[in-house]
Amino acid sequence: MILVLAGTLEGRIVADLLQQAGFSVQVSAVTDYGTDLLTRQGIEHISSGPLDETALRQVLKQGITLLVDATHPFASLASQNAMSAAATVGVPYLRLERLTTAIPSHPLVHDAASLQDCIQKALGLGKVLFSTLGSKNLPALLAAARPAGVRVVARVLPVSEVLHACRELGLTPADLVALQGPCSRELNVALYRQYQAQVVLTKNSGPTGGVEEKIAAALQVGIPIVVWQRPRLHYPLVLHQPTEVVQYCLKNLKTG
Incomplete structure (x- = not known):
């Protein structure tokens, strides 16, 4: 059986393709939302909730012949745990890594090497930050922005x-845009203008994350955008497309 850590659209796609190709697939989703999406896709074996390294080792010992890590590009701890668990148990590890977006060279586009670097650069560029960094990074962002008088x-x-967690952090409905991306350039432009954004914060999560459209919209509006570059990990095997993973499995594993 193949275990897919499906924290991304690509993870859901590869799980579906592998199942269609005749492989037995178990899919791990961290959130109820991810579980619901997989269920609607027709995935047969789904486990819900986060897995630390110890729990993942136990799962891998239950007849898993390949671990496909399709977690988010910025979920570095999850990938590190997956590599470590796979190495300990002796299960082959494969990283499904979405491609990055080429960042244009422009005075309004700023690279950041880490979350803290992204926050500090943004604080120096404006007083209204439009964050698309995700809810998990809001505590650090708010802790730095509020003392500086930055919205x-x-x-x-x-x-x-997610909305409950945001309210617990003290964000009001006026501070929240509840919207699943990716968004078009036109919609991003409208949002930046509606909320009078002075700086945009984003991750370089690749084309699936709509990074190119966010940057294009910021340049159209004429405001700076800070792009947090993804962490660099050393994976034993990396493929970039779900179809490549299926071809690898057809070549190296038995179906069923």
């Missing part, structure tokens, strides 16, 4: 647990 507008997933 944060956060675009987050429109799911109840």
